[in-house]
Amino acid sequence: MSPDEGVQNLNKKQELIKPIIEHLSPERWQEYRDLRFRALEEEPVAFEDPVRGKQRLLKFQEGEWRGMLDGRCHDGRTRKIVLVAEVAGKLVGMSTTDIAQIIGEKKITFENLFVTKEFRGKGIGKKLMEALLNKIESDKELKNIEFELNVYGTQQSAIALYKSLGLEIVEMVKNNKQYKGQEVDRYIMKKKQI
């Protein structure tokens, strides 16, 4: 096979993957829960400390998981936007965002973005983020609220993805955590004028 044929085959393969980006029915809470655990296992450096993270997730009961998919946080006040990517009936990615009311001000806190390893590089992460930003931008209650997220310096793909969607690095917190004996920086990224 020539290099050109290889590229054509790869393109065809990518075209065949058409993820459904959707809100997940609360009935499927176990699948969402499993994906949250998988994210911690597969990408421990990207999120919170995996041991603490797993302990935190284990405390949630069925009703709380269902509530999250229904747009509610366990504190009862915060709105949640959970979007998932589904391919052939299987969840392969997710984005989770909290919209908290803090002292009369709304704050959008992006919690996580994750695509399973075998489905990366096929445009799924970008589709998830675009769907999320469209949702926020079309919500009248969220007009002019800054969209903010934290990302670790190890996650270069994520940083490139966020930049491609108009987010800018506004702050770097040097040596924010240790991972495998290395200091890892944390970046705060913002998108203005949503």
Ligand SMILES: CC(C)(COP(=O)(O)OP(=O)(O)OC[C@H]1O[C@@H](n2cnc3c(N)ncnc32)[C@H](O)[C@@H]1OP(=O)(O)O)[C@@H](O)C(=O)NCCC(=O)NCCS
């Ligand atoms: C970040 C992540 C969600 C991207 O998902 P993905 O489906 O692989 O991304 P996409 O295929 O949609 O790529 C979108 C953009 O991301 C960037 N990107 C993706 N993979 C990249 C790579 N290996 N190197 C550099 N940039 C990359 C590019 O800007 C790309 O746009 P382009 O294809 O137009 O160049 C995925 O890599 C992941 O789950 N990483 C681990 C978890 C994580 O880091 N989450 C973010 C924590 S805040």
